[in-house]
Amino acid sequence: MKSFSIAPERLKQLNDRPLREDGTCLVYWMQESMRAYENPALEYAVRWANDLGKPCVVAFTLIDDFPEANLRHYRFLLEGLKEVADRLAERDIPLCMLHGPRSERITRFAKDQDACAVVTDRAYLRHERKWRSEAADQLEVPLVQVESNVVVPVETASNKREYAARTIRKKIMQRVDDFSGETTETTPGQDAKALELESDLDFGSVDELLDQLKIDRSVPVSPDFTGGTAEARRRLTAFLRSDLEGYGDGRLDPADDATSHLSPYLHFGHISPCEILRKVRNSSAPQSDREAYVEELVVRRELAHNFVYYTPDDYDSLNALPDWAKETMEKHADDPRPNHFTREQLEKGETDDEAWNASMKEMRERGFLPNYLRMYWGKQIIRWTNTYDYAHKTTLYLNNKYFMDGRDANSFTNVLWLFGLHDRAWTEREVFGKLRMLSKGGLERKFDVEAYLKRVSELDE
Ligand SMILES: Cc1cc2nc3c(=O)[nH]c(=O)nc-3n(C[C@H](O)[C@H](O)[C@H](O)COP(=O)(O)OP(=O)(O)OC[C@H]3O[C@@H](n4cnc5c(N)ncnc54)[C@H](O)[C@@H]3O)c2cc1C
Missing domain, CATH: 3.40.50.620 (HUPs)
Structure with missing residues (x-):
């Protein structure tokens, strides 16, 4: 070949x-x-x-x-x-x-x-x-x-399923330079005019094409995200100009929402991860911010691809978890939950936690949440449902239904992260056992919840 x-x-x-x-x-x-x-x-x-x-x-x-x-x-x-x-x-x-x-x-x-x-x-x-x-x-x-769609091809980065970011980081980073070069365009030598080509669908406009499809229309279009390479590049340029500087510390602050918002574009392949990587590395932002971004774009994202590729039968199941996580969940399976909400109540954002309800509203309306809020959102579902399996299925269902970047290798991996995948054991507590817990107090210390509630209340449904 x-x-x-x-x-x-x-x-x-x-x-x-x-x-x-x-x-x-x-x-x-x-x-x-x-x-x-x-x-x-x-x-x-x-x-x-x-x-x-x-x-x-x-x-x-x-x-x-x-x-x-x-x-x-x-x-x-x-x-x-x-x-x-x-x-x-x-x-x-x-x-x-x-x-x-x-x-x-x-x-x-x-x-x-x-x-x-x-x-x-x-x-x-x-x-x-x-x-x-x-x-x-x-x-x-x-x-x-x-x-x-990845910088380092999965089997080249590692020939096995990796335990965590710490075990794949060096393997990937030492091959990144070999795979991040630009793919240049080649001019076609022959035109296709002589071929008798027919499309099944007429692509006059996006609306006309959508009208020809019998799809699930239950979730509205996001007012914040327009697809395509031009929009992905526009967002990348804006991010490099203003938000990459400070990304290392700022990315965890959900109030800022100052990350690149490129995950939907990566999911649909509208932009190459190699192009993002080169532009980030060549930018004038401080080295620590550039490295923090590369950690997410390459190490974390490609760890997710590693997981899904090497766990083909179970990437959407709790069976894929490490033994310590399974054992701790078994031990705490019958712990009384402080509150219980059905999937329908969760989807409508009808819990007793205003910040959580607001994040659910933002998901429904905008199709996006900053990473820290995704962590908080998912961890509370464990607290409020009867079984870990139901919590997992519910989280995945909501994640994939509403997020613009849902249904991705990253979706399945990060939802399992809530249950201990690629993480370590923490201090043992009710319901969570040794799984990492994120509390409301922690959220309140992290950012201005009032400002967040105000911002979300202004979103139209
Ligand atoms: C419960 C939960 C569910 C999630 N569901 C999804 C999902 O459905 N789809 C999805 O793409 N990401 C998911 N993530 C990971 C992460 O939250 C998003 O990738 C990130 O918030 C996207 O925003 P951004 O593009 O502005 O990220 P930036 O901070 O600008 O990061 C750049 C890119 O790095 C990658 N990245 C960033 N954070 C992570 C991470 N923690 N793990 C893997 N890759 C990462 C993404 O491709 C992202 O576009 C989830 C995280 C959690 C905790």
């Missing part, structure tokens, strides 16, 4: 079908890395197509019932894709919007177009891996996967 100047560690051929040398085009099946800039999978496809003397075609397969996705997520995704379509058109690369079961639809498309081979990007969740392995089985041509 040729590497076309993409790091070979990013490449994996998922089947052993022969190249169709007399085919008409090379297809990039875009799924995870929804961007036309700094996308190794796209540039790999263009370079391979040029090598074969064929045009490159991008195909995106959309389904109406993507697990746990709703209007909030679909709109953001399509805003990003609209930008991808426009940018690809400038580069004379067509984008076909396909509709239907992913592996079958891409297989039929590749066959109908008589594709030489198919390239795709990489994802980590169970269903996403299954779609790729089904497509690998069904396609009659090679399917090559190109890792495009």
